[in-house]
Amino acid sequence: MTKQRVYELAKELNKSSKELIKILQDYDISVKSHMSCLDAHQVEWVKKKILGKEEKEDKISREKLPIKTDEGKKGKMKTKPAEEKKEKIHSHSPRKKEDKKEHESRVKEKKKSMKKASASSDDIKKTKADKDTIYISDTISVDMLAKKIGVKATEVIKKLMDFGIIATINQEIDADTAAIIGEEFGVEVKIEKEDTSQKSKISLDTTDIKSENLKERPPVVTVMGHVDHGKTTLLDAIRNTKVTEQEAGGITQHIGAYQVDVGGKLITFIDTPGHEAFTTMRARGAQATDIAVLVVAADDGVMPQTVEAINHAKAADIPIIVAINKIDKPNAAPDRVKQQLTEYGLIPEEWGGQTVFVEISALKGQGIDQLLEMILLVAELEELKADPTAPATGIVIESQLDKGRGPVATVIVQNGTLRVGDSVFVGTTYGRVRSMMNDKGQRLREAGPSTPVQIQGFSEVPQAGEKFYVVDEKTAKLLSEQKKEEQREKKLQQARISIDDLFKKLDKGEKKKLEIVLKADVQGSLEALKNAIEKIKNEEVEIKIIHSGVGAVNETDIMLATASNALVVGFNVTLDTNAKKTAENEGVEIRLYRIIYEAIEDLTSLINGMLEPEYREKYLGRAEVRATFKVPKVGTIAGSYVIDGKIRNKSKVRIIRDGVVIYEGNIASLKRFKDDVREVEQGYECGIGIENFNDIKVGDILEAYIIEEVSRQ
Numbered sequence: 001m002t003k004q005r006v007y008e009l010a011k012e013l014n015k016s017s018k019e020l021i022k023i024l025q026d027y028d029i030s031v032k033s034h035m036s037c038l039d040a041h042q043v044e045w046v047k048k049k050i051l052g053k054e055e056k057e058d059k060i061s062r063e064k065l066p067i068k069t070d071e072g073k074k075g076k077m078k079t080k081p082a083e084e085k086k087e088k089i090h091s092h093s094p095r096k097k098e099d100k101k102e103h104e105s106r107v108k109e110k111k112k113s114m115k116k117a118s119a120s121s122d123d124i125k126k127t128k129a130d131k132d133t134i135y136i137s138d139t140i141s142v143d144m145l146a147k148k149i150g151v152k153a154t155e156v157i158k159k160l161m162d163f164g165i166i167a168t169i170n171q172e173i174d175a176d177t178a179a180i181i182g183e184e185f186g187v188e189v190k191i192e193k194e195d196t197s198q199k200s201k202i203s204l205d206t207t208d209i210k211s212e213n214l215k216e217r218p219p220v221v222t223v224m225g226h227v228d229h230g231k232t233t234l235l236d237a238i239r240n241t242k243v244t245e246q247e248a249g250g251i252t253q254h255i256g257a258y259q260v261d262v263g264g265k266l267i268t269f270i271d272t273p274g275h276e277a278f279t280t281m282r283a284r285g286a287q288a289t290d291i292a293v294l295v296v297a298a299d300d301g302v303m304p305q306t307v308e309a310i311n312h313a314k315a316a317d318i319p320i321i322v323a324i325n326k327i328d329k330p331n332a333a334p335d336r337v338k339q340q341l342t343e344y345g346l347i348p349e350e351w352g353g354q355t356v357f358v359e360i361s362a363l364k365g366q367g368i369d370q371l372l373e374m375i376l377l378v379a380e381l382e383e384l385k386a387d388p389t390a391p392a393t394g395i396v397i398e399s400q401l402d403k404g405r406g407p408v409a410t411v412i413v414q415n416g417t418l419r420v421g422d423s424v425f426v427g428t429t430y431g432r433v434r435s436m437m438n439d440k441g442q443r444l445r446e447a448g449p450s451t452p453v454q455i456q457g458f459s460e461v462p463q464a465g466e467k468f469y470v471v472d473e474k475t476a477k478l479l480s481e482q483k484k485e486e487q488r489e490k491k492l493q494q495a496r497i498s499i500d501d502l503f504k505k506l507d508k509g510e511k512k513k514l515e516i517v518l519k520a521d522v523q524g525s526l527e528a529l530k531n532a533i534e535k536i537k538n539e540e541v542e543i544k545i546i547h548s549g550v551g552a553v554n555e556t557d558i559m560l561a562t563a564s565n566a567l568v569v570g571f572n573v574t575l576d577t578n579a580k581k582t583a584e585n586e587g588v589e590i591r592l593y594r595i596i597y598e599a600i601e602d603l604t605s606l607i608n609g610m611l612e613p614e615y616r617e618k619y620l621g622r623a624e625v626r627a628t629f630k631v632p633k634v635g636t637i638a639g640s641y642v643i644d645g646k647i648r649n650k651s652k653v654r655i656i657r658d659g660v661v662i663y664e665g666n667i668a669s670l671k672r673f674k675d676d677v678r679e680v681e682q683g684y685e686c687g688i689g690i691e692n693f694n695d696i697k698v699g700d701i702l703e704a705y706i707i708e709e710v711s712r713q
Contacts, residue, residue: 003037013050018176023050133188139172149185159184217386217449218259218266219379220288220412224309225295230325233362234295235271238372256398256410257452258439262372267379268412268450270397287316288395288412288465291378293371294322294346298332298359302340304549308556310344311547315515315564319378321356322346323371328361386449391470392416396426396462397452407431407458411468412450419446423473424458427466428484430476431458514541514607517561518548521572525596526550529571532600541607553590555579562586567606571599620704621645623680623688628696636694637669637687640702647704648679653690656701666691667704 010020024031027049029042038046134148142160146153153169159181160167167173173181175191182189223231238260259266270289292313296306313320322341324334338348338357347353356374360367392413399409409426411418418424422433434457436444447453459480462468471479516533520526526548533543546564547557553570555578561568568583568590575583575590583590593599627639640647649670655663669689670677680686688702 003039004043006031006036006038009038009043009046013047015050132186133190134182135190136175136178138175138191140175140178141170141172142167143169145173145178145181149182149187151185155185156181213387213389214385215388215449217384218268218451219290219375219382219384220268220270220450221291221293221375222270222289223293223295224313226297226300226303226305226309229295229297229300229303229306230362231295234293234323234325234360234368235269237362237365237368238269239271255437255439255452255454257412259450259452260372262369262376265376266450267372267375268452270412270452287318288397288414289316289318290382290384291375292316292318292320293375294320295325295362296322296337296341297326298324298334298337299326299329301333301337302344307344307549308547308560310341310346312560312563314345315546315560319382320346321358321371321374321378322348323367324357324359325362327359328364328366334359384450386415388417388448390416392418392422392447393467393469394418396464396466396468399461399464401461402456405456407461408454408456409458409462410452410454412452413447415449416470417446417448418451418453418455418470420444422470423476424455424468425471425476425479426458426462426468428480429458429460429462430473430480432473433457513544514603515544515546515564515566517557517564517566517568518545519553519557519568519570519573520548520550523550525571529569529596529599532596533569533603536600536604536607543603543607552576553579553592555582558582558586558588558590561588567591569593569599569603571596615707615709618706618708619645620651620706621647621682622704623647623686623702625696625698625700625702626685628698629687634669635689636696637671637689638696638700638702639685640688641685642680642682644682645704646679646681647686647688647702648706649677651704651706653688654703654705655690655693655696656703657697657699663690663693663695665693 006020006024007017010017013020015023021031024038024046027046029038029046031038136145136148140148142156143153146156149156157167157169160173160177163177163180165173165177175189179189223235225231239258257268257270259268292309294306294309294313296302310320324337326332327334338351341347341355342351342353346355348355348357350357356378358367358371358374360371362368393415394411394413396409396411399407402408407429418433418436420433420436424431424433433455436447436453436455438444438447438451438453444453469479518526518529518533520529530545530548533545536543546566547560549557552573553568553575555576557568558579559582560566562582566588568588570590570592572594573592575592582588591599591602593602621642622644623638623640623642625638625640629637629639631637647667647670649667651667653665653667654661667688668691669687670680671687672680672684677686690696690702
């Protein structure tokens with residue numbers, strides 16, 4: 001007898017491959033999968049063991065089991081539990097003659113328990129009509145499984161014991177075992193992956209946007225720029241001229257965002273100036289801003305943080321309006337600022353570009369109205385719309401724990417209408433909106449798209465940058481628990497996308513991008529490294545330096561890399577402490593170099609790994625068909641002689657007749673005499689079966705080849 005595969009033997013023994021593999025491993029027979037081979041001695045030994053054991057168990061069951069059974073149980077005993085029960089009865093049967101009365105009472109108790117089990121099983125099946133499917137993770141505790149099925153834990157433990165598994169109430173069991181137990185109670189058990197997708201659909205499908213309900217919404221604006229260039233002064237100037245003038249002595253409430261009215265149209269400003277807050281939100285997947293206003297001082301010009309702000313806004317792919325501030329100063333040079341900004345792709349409209357430039361003086365209130373008009377113009381071009389009838393969704397921009405009011409959060413509604421009493425889900429927390437207040441200190445009953453409001457009613461302080469969704473209370477709790485679980489798993493597994501598999505998620509048709517945040521010790525090194533990196537080009541992978549600067553890698557660089565899924569490259573620089581911690585938490589990859597050519601070689605290797613591999617054909621050999629045989633249920637077999645190279649089983653093959661290729665396919669089988677073989681060398685005869693092709697004739701040439709993957713440079 002020749003070797004036999006595990007799955008073939010399992011079929012013969014009327015068992016699943018999984019069951020047989022477990023049995024073999026229990027007997028210390030090394031098998032890896034259902035395709036592993038067993039030699040003749042192992043096959044014979046396994047058959048004797050398994051078949052012998054089954055015969056023995058059958059004999060025991062015939063001798064020991066009571067002949068009468070409950071009506072509901074006739075013909076319904078499961079094979080495996082029955083076997084285990086029989087084995088159990090056999091193991092407990094006394095060697096000495098036991099007392100007749102004691103034996104009869106034991107049999108009666110057994111019958112009673114079987115009746116109870118039958119009755120409870122029937123009750124379960126009746127009550128579980130609306131609960132046919134439950135979802136679990138890869139493992140589940142006995143107690144939790146019982147709760148999900150809707151039975152007592154003792155019932156589940158009993159069923160497990162019937163299968164020969166001794167488990168406590170808190171013990172974990174695998175999904176396969178849980179599925180078998182579920183079947184016993186008339187419940188289908190599925191792995192939680194499917195359930196998770198349903199839950200994630202809930203969070204994504206809460207925005208029921210209908211095109212016919214879309215209406216224009218106010219733009220949300222963030223002010224960015226270098227330190228002391230006048231960001232806060234500008235925000236205060238807009239607030240004072242457009243908000244407090246309408247209030248007539250009213251108290252203005254600082255809630256981190258406010259709205260201004262410009263000729264009957266509203267603009268929402270996020271009052272958290274600076275690109276750090278802006279990028280933190282993006283890093284959490286929330287695009288809160290529609291337009292960025294870049295403030296540049298007319299006397300200072302472009303500074304390092306100005307460049308950072310430009311790169312952050314470009315990475316977010318939002319329009320930039322440049323506000324040249326401090327034009328009232330005697331040394332102001334607006335044209336010089338415009339010239340400097342052209343180097344970063346911000347070309348004024350009057351110079352033939354597309355960037356809006358406005359000259360202002362935030363201190364004196366000069367040019368503020370023009371800036372607001374330009375914001376509305378850009379917003380109009382962007383065609384910002386939302387559906388006010390949908391359930392509300394939006395973003396948390398600030399949050400804190402207030403002594404008197406508990407957890408409060410400033411949110412901007414991005415779509416739909418938020419109302420008092422709505423149940424809200426935000427990241428790992430949830431709550432019910434108890435009260436809403438706008439930036440003017442007024443209490444609101446509802447807030448539409450792009451409206452900033454401060455709300456209270458959360459169970460915990462939500463994290464800034466998280467998105468919120470209005471859902472029903474049950475779903476809010478469910479989703480927050482799911483998010484907590486995901487965060488725990490993320491910390492355990494560090495499931496952040498690494499640079500090596502970052503681009504596997506991109507569609508194959510798209511051009512791949514390697515985005516880089518570049519830092520160097522001095523400007524000269526930075527320019528040299530930038531030029532060298534930009535020269536590494538090919539048609540499939542594009543290198544994009546989204547930010548470059550001089551100095552140590554800081555926390556801002558890490559946050560930008562997090563938001564953009566970029567690689568941080570440092571040359572002759574170090575990491576500051578905060579940057580190192582943030583990089584570890586966010587899973588950002590940092591590569592530091594001391595020699596420039598090492599950096600170039602490393603990045604070139606990275607790009608080569610991102611290139612799609614080439615596939616080449618490798619010739620194996622040829623065989624001539626000298627006879628054909630028709631095999632029932634198999635098809636035509638070509639009796640062939642290998643005239644060149646070798647023929648390999650499962651390789652690709654061309655059938656050539658009179659110098660013309662008539663068919664291309666795969667070799668389905670390759671035999672020498674009656675044995676399956678892997679390959680046949682030149683000068684030997686063999687039988688070849690072609691997949692899905694039977695029209696083989698004597699004289700045909702079979703050309704075997706394989707397709708090889710070749711990495712590209």
